[in-house]
Amino acid sequence: MTSKRVSRGIKYFVLIVLAIMSLFPFVIMVINSTRSTTQVQQHAISLIPSHYLMNNWAVFNGKTFDPIRGFINSVIISGGATICTIYFSTLTAYALVAYNWKLRKPFFTFILCIMMIPGQVTAIGFYQFMFRIGMTNNFLALILPAIAAPSCVFFMRQFMLASFPLELLDSARIDGSPEFRTFNRISMPIMKPAMATQGIFSFVGNWNQLFLPSILLTRNTLYTMPLMVSQLKGDIYKVEYGAVYLGLTITVLPLFVIYFLLSKYIIAGVALGGVKG
Amino acid sequence: MKQKGKGFNYARYGYLFSIPFVIAYLVFHLYPTIYTAILGFTDCKGLGNTSWHILTGDIWKNFRTILNNATFQTSLKNTVVLWIMNFIPQITLALLLTAWFTSRSNKVRGQGFFKVVFYMPNIITAATVAILFNVLFYYPKGPINDILVSLGLRSEPFYFTNNTTASRWIVAFIQFWMWYGYTMIILISGVLGINPEIFEAAEIDGANNWQTFWRITIPNLRTILTYTLITSMIGGLNMYDIPKMFNNGNPNNSTLTANVFIYNQAFAGSYMYNRAAAASMIMFVIIAVCSIFVFYLMRDRKN
Numbered sequence: 001m002t003s004k005r006v007s008r009g010i011k012y013f014v015l016i017v018l019a020i021m022s023l024f025p026f027v028i029m030v031i032n033s034t035r036s037t038t039q040v041q042q043h044a045i046s047l048i049p050s051h052y053l054m055n056n057w058a059v060f061n062g063k064t065f066d067p068i069r070g071f072i073n074s075v076i077i078s079g080g081a082t083i084c085t086i087y088f089s090t091l092t093a094y095a096l097v098a099y100n101w102k103l104r105k106p107f108f109t110f111i112l113c114i115m116m117i118p119g120q121v122t123a124i125g126f127y128q129f130m131f132r133i134g135m136t137n138n139f140l141a142l143i144l145p146a147i148a149a150p151s152c153v154f155f156m157r158q159f160m161l162a163s164f165p166l167e168l169l170d171s172a173r174i175d176g177s178p179e180f181r182t183f184n185r186i187s188m189p190i191m192k193p194a195m196a197t198q199g200i201f202s203f204v205g206n207w208n209q210l211f212l213p214s215i216l217l218t219r220n221t222l223y224t225m226p227l228m229v230s231q232l233k234g235d236i237y238k239v240e241y242g243a244v245y246l247g248l249t250i251t252v253l254p255l256f257v258i259y260f261l262l263s264k265y266i267i268a269g270v271a272l273g274g275v276k277g
Numbered sequence: 278m279k280q281k282g283k284g285f286n287y288a289r290y291g292y293l294f295s296i297p298f299v300i301a302y303l304v305f306h307l308y309p310t311i312y313t314a315i316l317g318f319t320d321c322k323g324l325g326n327t328s329w330h331i332l333t334g335d336i337w338k339n340f341r342t343i344l345n346n347a348t349f350q351t352s353l354k355n356t357v358v359l360w361i362m363n364f365i366p367q368i369t370l371a372l373l374l375t376a377w378f379t380s381r382s383n384k385v386r387g388q389g390f391f392k393v394v395f396y397m398p399n400i401i402t403a404a405t406v407a408i409l410f411n412v413l414f415y416y417p418k419g420p421i422n423d424i425l426v427s428l429g430l431r432s433e434p435f436y437f438t439n440n441t442t443a444s445r446w447i448v449a450f451i452q453f454w455m456w457y458g459y460t461m462i463i464l465i466s467g468v469l470g471i472n473p474e475i476f477e478a479a480e481i482d483g484a485n486n487w488q489t490f491w492r493i494t495i496p497n498l499r500t501i502l503t504y505t506l507i508t509s510m511i512g513g514l515n516m517y518d519i520p521k522m523f524n525n526g527n528p529n530n531s532t533l534t535a536n537v538f539i540y541n542q543a544f545a546g547s548y549m550y551n552r553a554a555a556a557s558m559i560m561f562v563i564i565a566v567c568s569i570f571v572f573y574l575m576r577d578r579k580n
Contacts, residue, residue, distance in 0.1 A: 044420040101291030125312030147301035271466035
């Protein structure tokens, strides 16, 4: 039985090494954000935090890196896009499940097809279109397209097919409730768990977007978090190592909070996404 | 009878409730796609220029220019190489971890913890991660060089971001590091979806872990492996955030991917929207052909 114990040992060794590999870059990042530039230069690696957090924060004053602005902008865009995605995907999925209409099947096939088209392929045309109608530097250009989210519709449909009691609609009709009201008051609350899962992914996905915001938003005051963070590469910060680490830490802080509060649901959500094939 | 009449009537709500999706798709997704395709055949260039004319004479000029462009060829090659460099280790490790985490005879303790930690990098902004790695590999005084020199593994610091091979491996590693946890969770959920009776039967027939894994688990994961392969391929061919933010495709264009190339054509230098559009459409065709090929290759031959 020693060979079994050895293989067990190897297993846990590999798992622990991988766990360290996942955490290490972030640990260094957080610790270095509390250290002064001189300290970082002398020894870039340390497991002991220092007390220069406020000094590093002060470096940002008067510079274009404004994490609070970036945070607010990101919340508006990601929040708006998430609400659009969730509400309209649920509505579309509801149309696919609750009603019997002629084009129902072709429409679903259509959604499956467009799910596969990667978004970046349309970026140049999208930019030109937005430029023409004066929607560059406008958050709506990043929020409204979220109304059509084919993969979210797909997920919602699967969820509805599996666990939506269609008899409820009949009793609502007997009570004389109009269809749209039934959707908002009766159907949506039942969809809450699926909406929450998809909401997290939609929010994080929008929060992390770089490509489209970087071509559409050219004004500093409209920058989102990922655009803010890309400024940390600029020359002005080259000599302020502590501040760069702090900037990186600030931009991922909201994601850390979301993740550690909701990791259970997020992991379950990822697993659900996988069985859709 | 009245009921039946009413039931017929409800069908219109199906159309009605699909309208917002359809309109948003037509306006914000389909129209820009067609617009991009058309721009590829025009002379549209120059910062903020929106007026253009369809090319006269050689209508495929932009496509020809792009296909013959040495930098585009390099970027295409890089995109494929970087994807392979990250995908092979990623799927290998994900399969290994899946085998460990779903082993019936040898349960791993702390699975929940490991899953949460392995998946974590996936949720963090790719732009931030890329810059973080750039800083970690700083020359001469970054943390990695600090470790290498302090431990005596190297006598002097190594200029990672100036070395083409090292930069490629770092970019591929970041991609691998961000995605193996995701792939693992997908595969685990796939294994858990396999009928347990098949495993019990194999156990009774005296199959060992190795045989069970190759003869039962892998064939039953075919659909999910296809899904993983295609989504990873589409993502890989669209790689942008990490190479762009890590070192802007440098050094010496060694990490320049097709999407970074497209961005640089359209939104830097001489603002060649037409060529960027042509390059986008070429990428679109490549992605479509590759996806169909994988589907065909991985199809279930029994049906």
